[in-house]
Amino acid sequence: MQYILDVTSFILKGSVITFKLYLVTAIFSVPLGALCALGKISRFRILRWFLGLYTWVFRGTPLMFQLFFTYYALPVFNIKLEPFTAAAVTYSINYAAYLTEIFRAGIESIDKGQYEAAKVLGMNYAQTMWRIILPQTIKRVIPPVSNEAISLIKDTALIAAIGMPDLLRAAKEVLVRDFTITPFFIASVLYLIITSFIVLIFRKIEKRYSVHE
């Protein structure tokens, strides 16, 4: 029992960076994705084209590759980032690309009659988006966004690839040291607890936004 507690606390200590990365990515990717989605439906052709390129590249190549690029390839151009910064930047931009497409699809799924009703009531573009369209969009994008939130937990394990400590790596170290699978068992329980926690939060949000159904 004592052994299990010790290993758990060791793994948890190892996973502090995992949690930090998770939070930073969530905090930056959501607003960035929302802005890019608005850009994608805007009238600026060049902006739309640029954002199309962005989501194409970042959704079309592996996250691990993007991480390697930021950490190992950028120094070639004299841009040297701390491992955590490199990971945070890469993850935020990568997840924002997915969120951009999710938000854009969400906005476009809102009935055109909503824009028309807002317009005949005299609302301008900002008022219409902010008060009428986006609140309805939020509710619709909760399921796909919660999927992304769960993927992100699993993707955090990739930072081991640029030599950073994380939950899974801590577990592996104990396994190699003590030659028992207990740490892997503990790691999987931890992952599942975190995932369930996130699912729970999203259920709460979803409930709050579906009062009008």
Add this chain to the structure above:
Amino acid sequence: MDMIRVVNGYKRFGKDEVLKNINLEVKKGEVVSIIGPSGSGKSTLLRCISRLEKMDDGIIEIEGVKIDNHSEGGILRRLKGNSNKNSSKVGMVFQNFNLFPHKTVLENIIEAPIIVNKMKRDEAVEIAEELLKKVNLFDKKDFYPSKISGGQKQRAAIARALAMKPDIMLLDEPTSALDPELVGEVLNVIKDLAKENLTMVIVTHEMAFAREVSDRVIFMDRGEIIEDAPPEKIFENPDNQRIRAFLSKVM
């Protein structure tokens, strides 16, 4: 002065000429119904007057002021140019209500007065509750649209439009999406508005209603106004063959 004046209006969708040489005047307090077969351009005409569509040719004046035609493009782009100047004078009610589903009935009604006209919330609520009593919907004020019937939704939508104190109300088939037993309650609300001398243009398939409530009835076919006459003339003694054919089909 005319509340609405359309002179030589033309509207095309691609090659389709949807409105042809439209000339129309609506005076203060007049109730004008538009009837005609499906696809004849009735909705398009209302949408041009409410600035949801832009005419390709001709002039539209609202209370003597020419409405500026917006640049081409999708609804989003046109919304950007919404100046708020003209629009609140013209209220519009849609066939499928277009209530805001994430807002309660009351919130639907106070939204534009607060956001667009910068009215104080208390004042907006007071006006909204007054309107809700008028359309007989006060007991549903805290309901979300999904929780009320079609007839109640349409009455809420009418109250929402009235909250902006429009000088003109445009109603595009306000009862067409309703179950037959709910049509009456909505028509009664509109009749009350007519009695209060609100200027209204109503596209409708309810011929008995059009006859009862209208000062004038306009018959449209294939993008043209074929007849613009008092209801008695249109319904009792139409001299146009197309009107007779249409009426014998719908009545």
